[in-house]
Amino acid sequence: MITYILHNIFDILNTPTNVILLLLVFIITYGLFSLRKPSGFPPGPMGYPFIGNMIEVDNEPLVTLAKYGKKYGDVFTIKIGSQPVIVLNTVDVIKEALVKKQNDFAGRPYYYSLSGLMAEECEDITFGNYSAKWKLQRKIGHQAIRNYASGDKLESLIRYDAFPSFQRAVARENGKPFRPHSLIYLLVGNIILSMCLGKKFENDDPEFLKILEVLNNLDQAIGNGLVADFVPIFRYIPTPGVNRLKKVLKEWFNLIQNQVNESKGKFDSGNNDVKSLIDDLLSIQRKAELAGEDLAKQLTDVNLRQTLADLVGGGLDITISLLDWAVAFLTYYPDVQFKVQSEIDDVIGDGRLPLLSDKGKLPYCEAVIRELLRIRPVVPLSVPHATTVDTSVGGYVVPKDTWIWCNLWNVHMNEKHWDKPEEFRPERFLDADGALLPHPDSFMPFSAGRRVCMGEALAKNELFLIFTSLFQNYTFKVPPGSKKPCLKGHCAGLVMRCVSYEVIAIERRK
Numbered sequence: 086m087i088t089y090i091l092h093n094i095f096d097i098l099n100t101p102t103n104v105i106l107l108l109l110v111f112i113i114t115y116g117l118f119s120l121r122k123p124s125g126f127p128p129g130p131m132g133y134p135f136i137g138n139m140i141e142v143d144n145e146p147l148v149t150l151a152k153y154g155k156k157y158g159d160v161f162t163i164k165i166g167s168q169p170v171i172v173l174n175t176v177d178v179i180k181e182a183l184v185k186k187q188n189d190f191a192g193r194p195y196y197y198s199l200s201g202l203m204a205e206e207c208e209d210i211t212f213g214n215y216s217a218k219w220k221l222q223r224k225i226g227h228q229a230i231r232n233y234a235s236g237d238k239l240e241s242l243i244r245y246d247a248f249p250s251f252q253r254a255v256a257r258e259n260g261k262p263f264r265p266h267s268l269i270y271l272l273v274g275n276i277i278l279s280m281c282l283g284k285k286f287e288n289d290d291p292e293f294l295k296i297l298e299v300l301n302n303l304d305q306a307i308g309n310g311l312v313a314d315f316v317p318i319f320r321y322i323p324t325p326g327v328n329r330l331k332k333v334l335k336e337w338f339n340l341i342q343n344q345v346n347e348s349k350g351k352f353d354s355g356n357n358d359v360k361s362l363i364d365d366l367l368s369i370q371r372k373a374e375l376a377g378e379d380l381a382k383q384l385t386d387v388n389l390r391q392t393l394a395d396l397v398g399g400g401l402d403i404t405i406s407l408l409d410w411a412v413a414f415l416t417y418y419p420d421v422q423f424k425v426q427s428e429i430d431d432v433i434g435d436g437r438l439p440l441l442s443d444k445g446k447l448p449y450c451e452a453v454i455r456e457l458l459r460i461r462p463v464v465p466l467s468v469p470h471a472t473t474v475d476t477s478v479g480g481y482v483v484p485k486d487t488w489i490w491c492n493l494w495n496v497h498m499n500e501k502h503w504d505k506p507e508e509f510r511p512e513r514f515l516d517a518d519g520a521l522l523p524h525p526d527s528f529m530p531f532s533a534g535r536r537v538c539m540g541e542a543l544a545k546n547e548l549f550l551i552f553t554s555l556f557q558n559y560t561f562k563v564p565p566g567s568k569k570p571c572l573k574g575h576c577a578g579l580v581m582r583c584v585s586y587e588v589i590a591i592e593r594r595k
C-alpha cells in the first residue's frame with residue numbers, strides 16, 4: 086500500500102479531493118499514534134487523540150489524578166498532549182524516586198513557557214538541568230538565603246518595616262471589608278523585595294508597585310502554561326499567548342537586570358558592603374572565583390539575574406498563597422483563630438511583635454501552620470521532575486528524560502497516613518500534652534531530595550513571623566451579610582490558590 090502510494094504520489098495528488106483525503110489519513114494516523122504509550126510504561130487512562138488526558142487534568146488536576154490513582158495504582162501514566170508523564174501518587178514511590186534514587190530523578194522537563202522563555206533556556210535554579218554548574222548555582226543561592234533565613238535580618242525587616250507598613254494599609258481600610266490577598270501581597274512583597282534588593286519600600290512607592298505589577302502580569306501571562314509547552318510546533322508560531330509572555334518577560338528582565346547592575350557597579354568600585362541578597366550572591370560568587378572554583382566563572386549575568394528572579398518570583402507567590410489560605414481558614418474556623426490568639430497572648434502578650442526565639446514556645450501556632458501546609462500544600466504537584474538516566478520506580482523501568490509528576494497533594498490526603506484527611510485539625514500535629522510531634526514522612530509540602538524547596542528554611546521562619554504577627558494584632562471576621570470564605574482551592578500553574586474572599590480586620594492591640 087505504502088509502496089503504491091509512493092510510486093503514484095503525483096497521480097494521487099492531482100485532484101483536491103485526493104489531497105484532502107491524504108491529509109485526513111495523515112491526521113487520523115498521527116492522532117492514533119499520539120494515543121500510544123511508550124512500551125513498558127505504567128498503565129493509565131486512554132485519553133483522546135492529540136490532547137491525551139489534557140482536558141480532564143487541566144480542569145480538576147487533583148481530583149482527576151486521585152481518581153486515576155484509585156484505578157491504576159501508585160504509579161501511572163497520563164498523556165498531556167502527546168507528552169507521556171508518569172505520576173507518582175503515594176509517599177512510598179515519591180520517596181523511592183526523590184530520596185533513594187535522588188540523582189536519577191533530579192532533572193527537569195523542558196516547558197517552553199517556563200524553562201525556555203521565563204528561565205532563558207534553563208539558566209535558573211528551578212528549571213535548570215541537573216549539572217555541576219547547576220549544583221554550584223544552587224549552592225550559592227542557598228548560602229545567600231541562609232544568611233537571611235535566620236537571625237536578625239528577616240526579623241527586623243518584618244518588625245520595623247514590612248509589618249508596620251501593612252498595619253498602616255489595614256488602618257486605611259477603616260473597618261471596611263477588604264480582600265486580604267492584596268494586602269498580604271504588599272506585605273510579603275515588601276519583605277522579599279527588601280531582602281533581595283536591599284531597598285525599603287512604602288506600600289505606595291511607584292518602583293515597588295511597578296515591580297509587583299510586572300510580577301502579577303507575569304503570573305497572568307503564564308497562567309496554566311502555553312499550548313506550545315505540549316505541542317512543539319506552536320513554539321514557532323507567534324500566538325497571542327507567546328507574544329504576551331515575551332512582552333512581560335522583557336519588562337521583568339529589564340527590572341531585575343537593573344538591580345544586578347546597581348549591585349555590580351558598587352562591588353566594581355570597591356564597595357564590598359553586603360546589604361542585600363543580590364550583594365550576597367555577587368560576593369559569594371566572587372569568593373568562589375578567588376578560591377579557584379572554575380565553575381564560578383561560568384556563572385554568567387544571566388544566571389545571576391535568573392537566580393534573583395527565582396527567589397523573588399518563587400518566594401513571593403507561594404508564601405502569599407499560604408498566608409491567604411491561613412486567613413481564609415482561620416476566618417472560617419473562629420475557634421482555631423481564638424486558640425491561636427490565646428497562645429500568643431499567654432506567651433508573648435501584646436507588648437512586642439513575635440520573634441524567632443518564640444518559635445519553640447508556640448506549639449499550637451506551629452501545628453496550625455503545619456496543618457495549613459498539609460491540607461493546602463501550595464505547590465500540590467511539586468515542580469515537575471525528569472529522569473537523568475534510565476532507572477526504575479515502583480517496579481517499572483523508566484527511561485532517561487521521562488517526565489515525572491509527584492502528587493504531594495495525594496500524599497497529604499491519604500487515609501492510610503492521616504485520619505479524616507479532609508478535616509482541618511491542627512491537633513493531629515500535637516501530642517496529648519499539647520507538645521509538637523515530629524512530623525511524619527507523609528508530610529512533604531516542600532518535597533524532598535536533590536530538588537527540595539531551596540527556600541524551605543526561609544519560608545518556615547517567614548510564615549511563623551508573619552502568621553503570629555497577623556493574629557496577634559487582628560481578629561479576622563466574615564463581613565456582616567457575607568458568606569464564609571470558600572475553602573476549595575484551584576490550581577493556577579504550579580500553585581494552589583484560594584478563591585478570592587473578603588474579611589474585616591478588627592484591631593486587637595490599641
Ligand code: HEM
Nearest residue numbers: 210211396399400407464467468531532536538539540544
Ligand atoms: C510556603 C512556602 C513554600 C512552599 C510550600 C514551597 C514548596 C516548594 C516545592 C514543593 C518545590 C518543588 C521541589 C521539587 O521540585 O521537588 C519548591 C522548589 C523551589 N522553591 Fe519553594 N516553597 C515555598 C517557599 C519558597 C521560598 C520563600 C523560596 C525562596 C525565597 C523558594 C524557592 C524555591 C526554589 C528556588 C525552588 C526550586 C529548587 C530546585 O529546583 O532545585 N520557595 N518549593
